[in-house]
Amino acid sequence: MDLLHLGSYTLSSRLILGTGKFSSASVMLEAVKASGAELVTVALRRFNREQPGDDLFTPLTSIPGITLMPNTSGASTAAEAVHAARIARELSGSPFIKVEIHPNPQHLMPDPIETYEASKILAKEGFLVMPYIPADPVLAKRLEEAGCVSVMPLGSAIGSGQGLATAEMLRIIIRESNIPVIVDAGLRSPSEAALAMEMGCDAVLVNSAVAVAGNPPDMAEAFAEAVAAGRKAFRAGIMEKSGLAAATSPLTSFLGSEA
Amino acid sequence: MHKMPQIITIQVNGEPFTLPGGSSVSDLLAGIGPEEKTVATVVNDNIVRPENRPAASLEEGDRVEILIFAGGG
Numbered sequence: 001m002d003l004l005h006l007g008s009y010t011l012s013s014r015l016i017l018g019t020g021k022f023s024s025a026s027v028m029l030e031a032v033k034a035s036g037a038e039l040v041t042v043a044l045r046r047f048n049r050e051q052p053g054d055d056l057f058t059p060l061t062s063i064p065g066i067t068l069m070p071n072t073s074g075a076s077t078a079a080e081a082v083h084a085a086r087i088a089r090e091l092s093g094s095p096f097i098k099v100e101i102h103p104n105p106q107h108l109m110p111d112p113i114e115t116y117e118a119s120k121i122l123a124k125e126g127f128l129v130m131p132y133i134p135a136d137p138v139l140a141k142r143l144e145e146a147g148c149v150s151v152m153p154l155g156s157a158i159g160s161g162q163g164l165a166t167a168e169m170l171r172i173i174i175r176e177s178n179i180p181v182i183v184d185a186g187l188r189s190p191s192e193a194a195l196a197m198e199m200g201c202d203a204v205l206v207n208s209a210v211a212v213a214g215n216p217p218d219m220a221e222a223f224a225e226a227v228a229a230g231r232k233a234f235r236a237g238i239m240e241k242s243g244l245a246a247a248t249s250p251l252t253s254f255l256g257s258e259a
Numbered sequence: 260m261h262k263m264p265q266i267i268t269i270q271v272n273g274e275p276f277t278l279p280g281g282s283s284v285s286d287l288l289a290g291i292g293p294e295e296k297t298v299a300t301v302v303n304d305n306i307v308r309p310e311n312r313p314a315a316s317l318e319e320g321d322r323v324e325i326l327i328f329a330g331g332g
Binding site for chain 1: 272273291292293294296297298299301304306308324325326327328329330331332
């Protein structure tokens, strides 16, 4: 059985789903079910009595086999992220935390320094820390040493649909990492998720590509199939590229040939 | 002569909110509506766990945050 190990947890699905940007909670829930995801991300927000339907706690936790991974989005410093993580853990009952600290709404690039500081503190407090990071091999290694259970480098900017713009850096991170590498952000289509898995990523986290699709549950299922196919291909061993042709059919003894 | 119940003003999610003095965090939630188990409560930056809410008395000027899990990636 090919399982994904994150701290003390083992997951059979390598697709992690975000829950933002869906047209409604019911569509999001259908997509989560169709994706087969066992880990889903949620954001911590103020309760608004005018919009009680925003509360996803009960609908999500009533899906069997789902574990919540709250994120710290909205935090722009390590201190804010640590505070949010502690609150989120009280509510989720889950040790997972996605450390997400992006101070600039224009590009949403993660702040590596604050992310590192928050991750170090939270790992010491027993959280299963999953930091969302720039695709930086040095930072990824430092976070591994700080006790994170995975690193989640971005493929491209959040919600951009630019795919695996960081592919070469991701390859280095994957080669060097002793903890699971999860591509988080930027994926647009299932083929990109499959490619990430073929490169040796351990999982992908997808939100926008599913949430804004014409049919989110079908797109969730398509991503699940692509992730499974990419993973299987990676494990099966992908052929090397060559600059020269190599025939797959015999080139001799053709019908009517002299030889 | 009746003693008027004391009214206190606190901040709830950044907005002013009045309620009778001596109210607890549980009383506040009961008045506002969310189910206890689906929200996290923070008073003056300190997390108040569900089991401690009935005994957590609110004081004039307290800053209360009531937080939920909403959609996010």
